[in-house]
Amino acid sequence: MTVFCIDLKSFYASVECVLRGLDPYSTKLVVTDEERGPGSVVLAVTPKLKSMGVASRCRIYDLPKDEEIIFAKPRMKKYIEYSTRIYKIYLDFVSKEDIHVYSIDEAFLDLTPYLKYYDKRPEEIAKEMLEKIYRETKISASCGIGDNMFLAKVALDILAKESPDRIAYLDQELFKEKIWKIEPLTKIWGIGGRIEKRLKKMGIKNLGDLARTPLERLDKEFGIVGRELLEHAFGIERTTVQEARNYIPESKSFGRGQILYEDYHYRDLEVILIETVDAITTELVARKLTCGLIALAVGYSANAGGGGFSRQRKLPCRTNSRKVLVENFLKLYYDFVEDRPIRQLRVRVGRLAHEDFVQTNLFVDPKREMKERNLYEALGKIKAKYGKNAVHLAVSHTDKANLLERNKLIGGHNAE
Template sequence: MSAKELTQKMILDVLNTTGITATAGIGTNLYLAKVAMDIVAKHIPPDEYGFRIAELDEMSYRKQLWNHKPLIDFWRVGKGYVKQLESVGLYTMGDVARCSLGGETDFYNEYLLHKMFGKNAELLIDHAWGYEPCTIADIKKYKPENNSIGSGQVLQNGTDYKTTKLIVREMTENLVLDLVSKNLVTDQIVLMIGYDRENLLDSARMSAYQGEFSVDQYGRKIPKHAHGTINLHEYTSSTSVIVKDVLDLFERIRNKNLLVRRLSMSANHVINKNSAMKNTYEQLNLFDLMNKQECKEEKEFQEKEENIQKAVLDIKNKFGKNAIFKGIVLSEKYDDIIKLPHFVSKRYPQMSMHDRAAQFSPFAALTGYDDLVKETARITDQKVYLDAYILNNLNERLCILKKKLSERTEVDITYF
């Protein structure tokens, strides 16, 4: 079976299973297969079978794509790469390939690219020529030196110190739950805080800010982000331990006067919990041995905390991630109105006590006061309750009626 026949079979399987027509790229290496799909296959008409399949080798890649623009269409070439390349007059992969051939005394040479991109220049040059030696076998054998898991948020608006701290706490708790769900532990947490560009428009904030500035991906000036690392004393997935240390880190690196727009957090050096227990050794201390009761209580607390974490995960997995959350998430949301008196409408009349009582009558019946409810209903049917709004309205009508009648007419009303 040829590569194209195998690809057709895979596309047909996707179509029959999902109803979606897929595109595919075939190349003499992983990079060319990726580029063939991303740039060529997605923009060609389907063949007689409805398939969109593109094929590239190194020579056809150079002929078809060395003049292709924009550069951002190529894999691993982002906005930052494009901006730096265009700043020195390189606009296509053909330009990059030619640049790599320059001599030591030329402006365009390999050194220029390494100066801009460091060791990643090697990948850029290889890909410009359509070359990639890495294979699927190499990828399968690869094991990262440091494993990590993380999460990030772009906040809807610039967020103040108090709210940001609450969000950081929530992110930390979710990260810990992720560790527990995968039976992992960590000994290092990294926190990044990105500030909002709207800070620059606030003269009071800027007058108090003495830090550095940086430029975002859109070329806009913003306060330089804060970045910090906390090393834990041992491998752990304890919520209480990690949350405390992360909040301490947050307090240390955060500028309280600036609004925050982005947050990211990662747990580094993560390993399997069972491996950590086997490979972790602690230096015995005579005074610790004398404090056995305290150690026992700490161990019991950690076991209880882990059981709570697993229970929370079970509930979220069964009923959805919003099925359970800590009350602290909402504790400060309404601080600005929590002490205000209850709202009274100035536009609409208040509900009468008669109507209010009707809302509660079923509860009275359920608690065994059936006879009282019936008696109340009987009396209510006979005598209409007149609240202040109805009385005022009635008095106004009576005054009008009195004027229409003679001045000698006495009008009186009894309320009961």
């Protein structure tokens, strides 16, 4: 198997530079919304700023004080447009069945069926692909090549981005030679901070250590994930690009979250919470689902010391009733919230089940419940046809509400 993993270099920032006729390698540009204040998240920075030690996903107040820095307001429609153009370039080389879009700026391509047709080395095909992307969009890209998706991704993350031609290859032997000693383990795809801490406690600091660890010990600590970790330590990955492309995860929960434009008094946040629960109710009914668990997380402003809380609560019966959900979320909120400025809110529902299989609640008027359910089904259909703001709560017109503005965004950012 021969798999490419292609990443578009500093994608959002590069698109903004291209639209301005600037070179991202010599321009100091960040993609963020200044109007949201100094605590706003920076979505991307140019390679020039990265070379100066500036990290993406920092906050505006973390940026160096430099008058040359250009602040670009996010334009999600433009980024989607460029991503679509680049996807069409991939289609010039492989079929859509052999492409797994991993994110807006990253994709896996299975070149295995095409090597004989092109009669070229994988590195040569990758070079042609990257050159065509740049020629047609002015966006630079990097490519990791591997015998499976994992090796391709690690080749991209660890080697290709530092290679002069931005292309790197790994097979299992090269993987042992070049990757086994890499530290910390969070540099390796699939190993997050929590897993790394648990591995450290076991005396495992790199993939070489992991490869020498008995499976029984990993099974005891991680369960089924232990076997996957050990296989990755040897560069083994059993999932194909086609399987990843066609995989539809079973949703056990879903929700919504936001970083607020400003600090909110805890009582003012009730408006945002009600708007959010209302939107979740509409989605539950549209998907013909009920929930048996609610979860709420609140983050306090950095100006008030930060911190926050995260709590969940089982419901007496599964439901998709807006009235029941609002009552329970508000109770959960006021049980734990403190009188401190709030900057973040996350709301989730879990223990999902199809509404056809839910037991009747003897303490609820079934006619009233069905009337509310039918109302939210109708609201969902109206929004699907005419847009999210076609119909909304009266509370969304109050001073502290923000749903109408957020509905104009894509992924929480400016949609222009």
